[in-house]
Amino acid sequence: MDYTNKEPILNKAHITVRDLTLAYDNYTVLEGVSFSIDRGDIFIIMGGNGCGKSTLLKFLIGLKQPVKGQVFYDTVNFWESDHHVRSRILKQVGILYQKNALWSSMTLAENVALPLEEYTDLKAKQVSEIVSLKLSLVGLRGFENLYPSELSGGMQKRAALARAMALDPDILFFDEPSAGLDPVNARLLDDLILELSDSLKTTVVVISHDLASIFAIGSTSIFLDQEAKTILAFGNPKKLLEESKDPNVIAFLTRGAKGLDMNDATRR
């Protein structure tokens, strides 16, 4: 689990994180985090509220600069590259934000089209073909000219997914995808994630604390902890449930049925 002082494994590891320390101003969120995400994997970053899951995402996608440590995409060191290289890497990355982050002043079609217009030289007609393809992939054909505010939460989530997939990214990040979705829609989104990963061989990184979804889709996972400020467990979530010895991990994966004494847990 400790990759320090090792070369990133070529071809296999898609994203490698080495000894990353993250902080907001003077407050350290995570320390000495190392892990790697295999190509084509569905990788879960899990942990309780406030453990730094979403923060970790911000540093992976270049919104914030880490205090220490490196992030490699394939073999390219993200934070030491210049901004052209970074923007080329980010072009291969699609992100589904927790709050969807659809641009509210643009229609769905314009939302999906913007990444295409930004990064490709496609003609308007080709762009609109791709846009309607992507929207129909997520079941939103016919809603092209609506604004995000005119859609339900589930539809917004799917529209945001269509935008994240606009450039056929190699890596898709999902920040708490099931937040705000009802159980059926959450399940449908899980199926969609599995489908995408299977058919397009996309590497999927999911930040989640939704157990049902974690067990349904996750093939590898890391467990972050707020107090330890680092990774407490690494592996397949189902295996972790059976084998992990860490009380925090067990409590998380069993919804508090085992592991920690719940009276202690509520007091934290």
Added chain:
Amino acid sequence: MNTREEMSNSLGTINFTWPEEGTLLVHLKGTWKIGQDHPAADEVMNHAAMRPGTRIITFDYSNLDAWDSSLIAFLVNLMDRCSSTGILMDQGGLPQGVVRLLRLSSGSIDSEGLLEKNADVSFLANIGEHTFKLIRYSLSVLEFLGEAFIALLKFLQGKARYRRSDLGLLIYECGAQALPIVSLISVLVGLILGFVGVVQLKIFGAQIYIANLVGIGMAREMGAMMTAIIMMGRTGAAFATQLGTMETNEEIDALKTLGISPMEFLVMPRVIALTLMMPLLCVYADIVGILGGAFVGVGMYDISLNQYYEQTRLALKLNHLYIGIIKSAIFAVIIAMSGCFHGMHVDRSASAVGYAATRAVVVGIVLIVITDGIIAVITSILKI
């Protein structure tokens, strides 16, 4: 919290008995409700202290009518005092619900200073903290200005990435849509200038000079100033809220990860649109204001429209008009930048967006007035 019907409205009280040596039995009576007077934990402790050798405090709730959090707070306080004095508090004699709530709230309730944060921060520490805040604020303003300048250069080279349709829409919003309110305010300002001026001028029988007063006043000062204040409240605040909401919704993050600079995509079109439209609005305001003044002069003081026009034409130099127009362009930059800066630097909460809009308007108006003052001094030195 309590399912029992209130049987009486008697206030919560306690009294004490000593069933055996070393044991204090506290009888809880009446109704314990928030907002009513009830005994303090100290009362029990004082009572316990009266007989040295008290080791256990127990309770009897047979006469307790109704209770809510006030009873729990009382008991938690008591529990704290007991543990610090080494007295055992026996919870056996308490209602089941109370025992469970006590278990949940175990750990002390720090009743003092909970709601008055920073109460004990010294004056100097306060000054220091505010100074640091001011320094951070100034640094982020500088950073913003620098980034904006780079984005402007890119825009002028035609390299900036933004949507032309956005710019068109913004120009429409900053220009045409502002016409009604600018008309109303300008005509009223012209009228007011006319009314106030003519009363004084009439003393010397110089009513005709009302045309000079209104003409120069509008062109040099009031046209630019009033449009700026209207646009700050109208458009500047809108910029702050739009960008603030985008920031809280992660929309700006989504732009950044797409490699699109929010400075080029969001801020520059707003600055450009407003800077293009404000001088036009200012000229429009000048004309409407002068018409307002003419209304007073012609309608109420027997000056003919022709006379008024001639007098205005003689009084008004192009310089006056230029100064007004240049000022309005400068004000436009201030308004757009203040709106965008405060919008982009919003905390991620709903109330923060409102705060950002307020701050944008306040800072913007202060800057506008200061800039106006500076320009007045400069023009008077240069004798323009």
